[in-house]
Amino acid sequence: MHKVEKIISLLEKEYPSARLALNFNTPLELLVALILAAQCTDERVNQVTKALFKKYSTAGDYAETDIATLEGEIRTTGFFRNKARSIVGSTKGIVERYGGKVPDRLEDLLSLPGVGRKTANILLGNAFDVPAVGVDTHVGRLAGRIGLSKATDPDKIEGDLCQIVPRAKWVRFCHLLQEHGRKVCQARKPLCPTCVIIKLCDYPNKTTEL
Numbered sequence: 001m002h003k004v005e006k007i008i009s010l011l012e013k014e015y016p017s018a019r020l021a022l023n024f025n026t027p028l029e030l031l032v033a034l035i036l037a038a039q040c041t042d043e044r045v046n047q048v049t050k051a052l053f054k055k056y057s058t059a060g061d062y063a064e065t066d067i068a069t070l071e072g073e074i075r076t077t078g079f080f081r082n083k084a085r086s087i088v089g090s091t092k093g094i095v096e097r098y099g100g101k102v103p104d105r106l107e108d109l110l111s112l113p114g115v116g117r118k119t120a121n122i123l124l125g126n127a128f129d130v131p132a133v134g135v136d137t138h139v140g141r142l143a144g145r146i147g148l149s150k151a152t153d154p155d156k157i158e159g160d161l162c163q164i165v166p167r168a169k170w171v172r173f174c175h176l177l178q179e180h181g182r183k184v185c186q187a188r189k190p191l192c193p194t195c196v197i198i199k200l201c202d203y204p205n206k207t208t209e210l
């Protein structure tokens with residue numbers, strides 16, 4: 001069994017209910033949540049989207065909104081001007097070119113303003129069940145620490161993970177790494193003594209005490 005398959009199996013036992021931490025019901029809601037999630041905690045995004053999703057239900061609702069109003073509604077997620085521009089820009093593209101429906105192809109998603117590979121892949125994997133590896137902060141950090149990728153560029157990390165993780169597990173693997181990154185392999189100080197994959201991890205600076 002490849003090391004990565006053992007890692008998946010151990011993390012699966014540890015976090016059977018791992019899932020994307022952002023709340024959403026539709027691809028459009030996930031797109032908006034992902035744009036808001038940049039440099040912001042998932043908890044904060046979920047607080048903000050609770051009200052936002054009640055007010056806006058179609059791509060057209062966002063595309064036609066007064067941008068200053070939207071900025072005020074998402075202000076607490078930080079970088080709100082850029083995020084408002086991305087939400088309005090991407091939803092305009094969805095209305096004008098995709099009949100108001102979030103497209104389910106990578107190239108189409110990448111053509112939307114404010115949508116990069118990470119957002120597009122997380123969207124594909126979680127809203128459309130299309131196998132995809134979305135390299136967010138947790139996935140990127142853990143791939144490096146565990147020794148699954150030597151790259152620092154997220155696109156290269158994505159390529160490395162796609163080579164070694166079975167395609168059917170791409171989305172699940174990301175959920176597991178995200179959960180492990182939140183609970184144990186935290187950015188500032190990983191809790192190595194409690195880590196179920198410590199024997200499979202190449203990180204040279206493992207912590208020895210909690």
Ligand code: SF4
Nearest residue numbers: 185190192195201203
């Ligand atoms: S051993 Fe430490 S660095 Fe490696 S995955 Fe576990 S918590 Fe992270």
